[in-house]
Amino acid sequence: MELENQTVEEGGGQSCQQPDDNANLIQDENDNMNEVASEDSGMSSVIGGDVGQPTSGHATGGLLIMPTSPISVTTASMSASDDMIENENEMLRDRVADLEKRVHDQNDEITCLRATLADCLRRINSLESNKSHVQVSNYQGRKAVDGMQKTPQRRPMSGSYSSTDFNSAARSAHEAVNRRASYASNRDKMGSKTNLYQSTNSLHTEGQSSSSMSPAMSPSPTAHGLRHMSPGGQRIGTPQRPASAATNLHKKWSSTSDFRELSPGPNQINMTRRGVNAGSLASLRSPFGSQQNLNRQTRHGTKDASYDAEDGVLKFHLRGRPVSLVCYASQLDNFSMAKVNPAPAQKLKLEWVYGYRGRDARANLQLLPTGEMVYFIAAVVVLYNVEEQNQRHYLGHTQDIKCMSVHPNKLLIASGQAAGLDRPHIRIWNSVSLQTLHVLGMGDFERSLCCLSFSKADGGNLLVAVDEVEHNISVWDWQRTEKGHKITETKCSTETVVAAEFHPLDGRTVVIVGKGFVNFWQLDPTTLTLSRKTGIFDQRDKPKYVTCLAFSYTGDVITGDSNGNVFIWGRGYNAVTKVMRKIHDGPIFSICVLKDGSIITGGGKDSRLVKFDTMYRKVGLEAQLPDHLGSIRIISQGKGSQLLLGTTKNSILTGNFDLNFQEIMVGHTSEVWALATSPSNPQFISAGHDRMIHLWDTLSHCVVWSNDVGEQAQSAAFSPDGEVVVVGTVTGKWVVLDVNTREVFGVHQDGGEPVHVVKFSPDGKLLALGSRDNAIYMYQVKENYRKYNRLGRCMGHTSHVTNLDWAEDCQHFRSNSSEHEILFWNAGVCRQVRDIEGIRELSWATHDCPVSWGTLGVWGETQDAPDVLTTSRNSERELLAAGDTGGRVRLYTFPASQPKSLFHSNPGHSNAVTKVSWLTDSSKLVSAGGKDTALLQWSLL
Numbered sequence: 001m002e003l004e005n006q007t008v009e010e011g012g013g014q015s016c017q018q019p020d021d022n023a024n025l026i027q028d029e030n031d032n033m034n035e036v037a038s039e040d041s042g043m044s045s046v047i048g049g050d051v052g053q054p055t056s057g058h059a060t061g062g063l064l065i066m067p068t069s070p071i072s073v074t075t076a077s078m079s080a081s082d083d084m085i086e087n088e089n090e091m092l093r094d095r096v097a098d099l100e101k102r103v104h105d106q107n108d109e110i111t112c113l114r115a116t117l118a119d120c121l122r123r124i125n126s127l128e129s130n131k132s133h134v135q136v137s138n139y140q141g142r143k144a145v146d147g148m149q150k151t152p153q154r155r156p157m158s159g160s161y162s163s164t165d166f167n168s169a170a171r172s173a174h175e176a177v178n179r180r181a182s183y184a185s186n187r188d189k190m191g192s193k194t195n196l197y198q199s200t201n202s203l204h205t206e207g208q209s210s211s212s213m214s215p216a217m218s219p220s221p222t223a224h225g226l227r228h229m230s231p232g233g234q235r236i237g238t239p240q241r242p243a244s245a246a247t248n249l250h251k252k253w254s255s256t257s258d259f260r261e262l263s264p265g266p267n268q269i270n271m272t273r274r275g276v277n278a279g280s281l282a283s284l285r286s287p288f289g290s291q292q293n294l295n296r297q298t299r300h301g302t303k304d305a306s307y308d309a310e311d312g313v314l315k316f317h318l319r320g321r322p323v324s325l326v327c328y329a330s331q332l333d334n335f336s337m338a339k340v341n342p343a344p345a346q347k348l349k350l351e352w353v354y355g356y357r358g359r360d361a362r363a364n365l366q367l368l369p370t371g372e373m374v375y376f377i378a379a380v381v382v383l384y385n386v387e388e389q390n391q392r393h394y395l396g397h398t399q400d401i402k403c404m405s406v407h408p409n410k411l412l413i414a415s416g417q418a419a420g421l422d423r424p425h426i427r428i429w430n431s432v433s434l435q436t437l438h439v440l441g442m443g444d445f446e447r448s449l450c451c452l453s454f455s456k457a458d459g460g461n462l463l464v465a466v467d468e469v470e471h472n473i474s475v476w477d478w479q480r481t482e483k484g485h486k487i488t489e490t491k492c493s494t495e496t497v498v499a500a501e502f503h504p505l506d507g508r509t510v511v512i513v514g515k516g517f518v519n520f521w522q523l524d525p526t527t528l529t530l531s532r533k534t535g536i537f538d539q540r541d542k543p544k545y546v547t548c549l550a551f552s553y554t555g556d557v558i559t560g561d562s563n564g565n566v567f568i569w570g571r572g573y574n575a576v577t578k579v580m581r582k583i584h585d586g587p588i589f590s591i592c593v594l595k596d597g598s599i600i601t602g603g604g605k606d607s608r609l610v611k612f613d614t615m616y617r618k619v620g621l622e623a624q625l626p627d628h629l630g631s632i633r634i635i636s637q638g639k640g641s642q643l644l645l646g647t648t649k650n651s652i653l654t655g656n657f658d659l660n661f662q663e664i665m666v667g668h669t670s671e672v673w674a675l676a677t678s679p680s681n682p683q684f685i686s687a688g689h690d691r692m693i694h695l696w697d698t699l700s701h702c703v704v705w706s707n708d709v710g711e712q713a714q715s716a717a718f719s720p721d722g723e724v725v726v727v728g729t730v731t732g733k734w735v736v737l738d739v740n741t742r743e744v745f746g747v748h749q750d751g752g753e754p755v756h757v758v759k760f761s762p763d764g765k766l767l768a769l770g771s772r773d774n775a776i777y778m779y780q781v782k783e784n785y786r787k788y789n790r791l792g793r794c795m796g797h798t799s800h801v802t803n804l805d806w807a808e809d810c811q812h813f814r815s816n817s818s819e820h821e822i823l824f825w826n827a828g829v830c831r832q833v834r835d836i837e838g839i840r841e842l843s844w845a846t847h848d849c850p851v852s853w854g855t856l857g858v859w860g861e862t863q864d865a866p867d868v869l870t871t872s873r874n875s876e877r878e879l880l881a882a883g884d885t886g887g888r889v890r891l892y893t894f895p896a897s898q899p900k901s902l903f904h905s906n907p908g909h910s911n912a913v914t915k916v917s918w919l920t921d922s923s924k925l926v927s928a929g930g931k932d933t934a935l936l937q938w939s940l941l
Contacts, residue, residue, distance in 0.1 A: 300863035302899035318820040325853045329840045341901035344893045347941045354935035355667030358633040358646040365634050365646040366406045376401040378932035379910040396436045400910040405452040408460045416449030440484040446470050451500035457507030466500045505555040513546035533574040550591040560588030592635035602632030621657040666703050668933045674713045675915035675928040680722030687713030717758040724785040728755025745786045750777045761810040762845045770801030792830035803849040807842045816849045847873035857901025858882040870915050874922035883913025
C-alpha cells in the first residue's frame, strides 16, 4: 500500500501543475477508485464513474473511459503480490493458533501431572511422619540382615564416587532406576523410605563416601586397623565393641543434612558446594518442592528424638533438618531418654550492664534523689550510683525500651517497650523496691512507644503516651486498677513525633513537637477530650524538625529545631514570642533548665554546650565534646553543679563548664558479635560493627583501652596465654593485636566474607577461622603468635560456619553451621573425621557449639522454642550457659545431654544473644546482645 500511496501522490503532484483544481480533484478520486477496483477484480482497466456500473465505450456520469496505462499495470501486479503475502500470513496465523492450542492442552496435562505428584508427595509425607526414625538402606548384593529383604542399590547420599563405592553391577542398577521418567512410577521409586530416603546424618557403612571435598579418607582420631569391603558387600574387620550382626559393621559419621539430599554423581555438579541447599529428592522432582519443604519445617525439637542404644546415636530435627549426635563414651552405658536433666543449684544474677542507648532515644537520663542515675539499654533499666560504683536493674521488660519518664515524686518510673514477645506496653514501677506496680496499654499500642510524660501540676495523676507508628496520643489515669484507665485517645499528627510533655504549671496542657510542628493540646476536664491549638511560626523561621522541648521556670515553652534556632513560646500563647537564631551549627538535640533557672542547650552536630541566663542571654560559658564521643543527645541536672550528658555514641559523661567532662559509661553503637574472655585475667574483649574494640575489666567495670580496627568486627579470640587477641572482620580480614600495647602484629585476609568464628587450639599451635563462605581456614602459629602459616582449608559445610570447639588433643575440632550441621575434623590434614568410635572418645576443651551431644538439652522440645545461637561451658565442667534468639540467657547443668533439660532463664537482652562466655575462674559470665549493643555481666549465686 505504501507503493500505491506513492503512485497516487505522484499523480497528484503532476495534476497540481494543471490550471484546473477541480480536474485535479476528480483525477485523484479516479486514481483511488482504480486501485480499489484492481484489488477486488484483478482487472487492469480503469473504470470511470461508479464502480458498480458496467464498462462501456461511452462516457458514464460525464467521465471518459481512459486507456490502460503502465501505472495501472504496475498497481495490479503489486496487488497480486499482496494477495499472495496475505495468504501466507493467514497460513502462518493458523499454524501459530494451532501451536498455541497444543501448548495450552499440554499445560493442562502438566497441571494434572503436578496435582497427581503433589498428592503422592503428601501421601508419602503422611507415611513418613508416622515413622520414628529412618533406616539405613542396604546395598545390592549384601545378604539380608535379621530377615530383611534385599533392596536395590541407590546412590550414596553424600560425597563423591570412588572405585570402592560401587561395583559395576550396582552402578548399572542405580542408573536404571534413575532412567524411569514416567510420573506414574514416582511412587515405585519413592515408595519405601528404607529404599531411597536415606539419612545423610545417620551412620553410614564403609561403602558410602563423605560429603567433604577432600578425595582422601580422613584419618581417625583413634588407631584402627584397615577395613575393606568384600565383593559381596560384607565388611572385613573387627568391630569396636560386640553387638548384633546388624551393628557389627563399623559405621561412619556424616554431616547433618536433609534425609532426602542426594550427592552428585561423578559427572554432576555439586550444588551445595556453591552455597545452594540441595533440598529433598521430592523437591527436585516436583514443582511443589516448596510445599515439601514447608512440611519438613514443622519438625523441630527434642520431643520426638530417637536413640539407638546399640550405636549410641541420637536423632532429632532442628527446623526441619535431621541431626544425629554421638553419645559420649562416659555416658554410653547409662544414658536413658526417660531421664530429665535437672536445673543447677546455682543461679545467675545480673551484676553489671555495659552500654547506654543514646543513638536513637531521647529523655532517657535522669538523676534520682538516691544519687543514682537512671537510664536504659536493651530491655534493662539501669540505676547506676557512680560514687559507690554500684548498679541495680529493673528487668520487667522483654523487648527494647524506647522511652521513660520519672514521676514528680522521684520515686516512681514509667518505661515503655516495643513489640516483641509481648505487645507494646507501659510499666510503672518503684525505683527503690524495683517492684512493678502497674502495666498499661497491653494491646492498645501498635508497635512501640516514643514518648511518655507524667503530669506535674497535679502531682503526677495522669500519664501521656504517644504511639510511635500511629502517632496517637493517649492520656491515662494510671492509678486506677493495675492496668490503669485510658481517659482519651486521638490522632496527634501524621508526621514523626519527637517529644511530648505535660506543662509543669498548666496541668491540663500537653505540648507535642515533631516534624515541622508544635502543638498545644488541652484536656477538657468535663468531656475528657483533647483539643488542639497549632503553634504558629513565622514563615521564614519554620523548621523542618522541632527537635527538643523544655519549660522555663516562668512557664514559657522553649523549643529547639533542626536549624540550630531556639524559640520561646510565652505561657498561654501558641505563637513565638522570642527567637534566638543560629545558636548551634545544626540541630539542637537537648535543652535543660537547671534549678536556678538558667538554660543549657546541646548541639546535635557541633557537640557544643551553650549556657543562657533566665532572660535567655548568653553568659559566655561554652564547652565542646571531642568527636569520638559523638553529639549531645540529652543534658540533665546532676549533683550540685554537675551535669549528666548522654551522647549519640552511647556514652554517658559527667562534669561542668569549669571542669572537663569525663566518661563514666562507654558502649558500642552498632551490633556486637565479637566477645572473648581472657584466659589469664578477669577481663574480656568485645568488638562490633562500629569498628571499635574494647577491653573491659570485670572488677572495676571500666574500659582498659579502646581501639578502632578500621573494619566492622565479627569475631574475636584470645591466645591461650592471654597476650594476643585475634579479631575477625566482615570483609574476610583478621587482625592480630598485642593485648598490652595494642600493637598490630599483622593483618591477614581469607576470602571476602565475614569471619564468624576464630579460635586457637588449647596448645596455641593452631588457629582455626570459620567463614561465611562455608570454609574453615587452618593456620600454624609460630614466633609467639606473631607469624601464621596457612595449612589448608576445610570444606564440607553447606552454609556459613558459626561455632568451633577444639578437642583436648589439639588435633581435632568440630564445627557448627547456620543450618545446624555438625562436622568433625582432623586439623593437621584439613579432612573430615567420620569414625563414630573415634568421635565418641574425644574430650572437648570447650562447648561453644550449640549442636553437640553435651548441649542437646538447650534445644526446645517443640518448634515454638527459640533457637540457641551460642553456648559456653564453665571451667569446672558443671554449668552450661546458652543464649537464645529471644534475648534470654539460660543456665543448665552440664552436660545438658537429655532431650528434656531444665534450666534457669534470665531476661535482660532485647535481641538475640550472639555470644556468651565464662571468665577463666567461672565466677562470672558475660553475654553480648547483638543488635541491642548491650554487654551484660552475670555473677553466680
